[in-house]
Amino acid sequence: MAEKKLTLQLDFRSGLPIYTQIVEQVQSQLANGILKPGDQLPTVRALAEELRVNFNTIARAYRMLDEARIISTQQGRGTYITEIPPPKVSGKLKQESLIALTDRFVNEAERLGFSAQEISQMIRDRLKSKKATR
Numbered sequence: 001m002a003e004k005k006l007t008l009q010l011d012f013r014s015g016l017p018i019y020t021q022i023v024e025q026v027q028s029q030l031a032n033g034i035l036k037p038g039d040q041l042p043t044v045r046a047l048a049e050e051l052r053v054n055f056n057t058i059a060r061a062y063r064m065l066d067e068a069r070i071i072s073t074q075q076g077r078g079t080y081i082t083e084i085p086p087p088k089v090s091g092k093l094k095q096e097s098l099i100a101l102t103d104r105f106v107n108e109a110e111r112l113g114f115s116a117q118e119i120s121q122m123i124r125d126r127l128k129s130k131k132a133t134r
Contacts, residue, residue: 006041010051015107016100018053022061023068024097030070030081031094041071041079 008025010018029035041047044062048055062079065071073079109119 006035006047008051010053014104016104018057019061019064020100022058023064024100026061026065026070027097035081037081037083039081041081043079 006026007029008022010021012018014021026035026041041062042050044055044058048058051058062071062073066073069082071079072082106119109122114122
């Protein structure tokens with residue numbers, strides 16, 4: 001199978017570690033069917049060059065993805081998306097993604113000067129609004 005073009009958008013000012021952003025985006029692309037089991041990912045070195053980030057940052061992201069059984073690196077063959085991980089692992093990854101997304105939102109809202117109470121109220125209001133439109 002040909003190497004899959006991995007499209008990642010990194011935000012160097014978000015405060016979220018780059019390796020976490022990579023892990024989240026690979027998870028998201030897998031969940032959304034953009035990446036599929038069997039797809040080959042770029043090598044650590046190639047991705048580090050393309051994204052212009054440190055080799056160790058990519059290696060850490062790939063290690064985390066490997067530990068979560070999302071990818072598998074086969075010596076001399078490359079790195080591939082594994083078969084769909086067990087539901088328990090997927091649930092944990094979804095939870096970690098939600099936490100990271102929430103942290104990003106809260107950090108950005110705080111940077112804009114909103115209080116914890118204002119942020120909390122906005123989330124409640126938006127959830128209520130979404131529920132009403134369903």
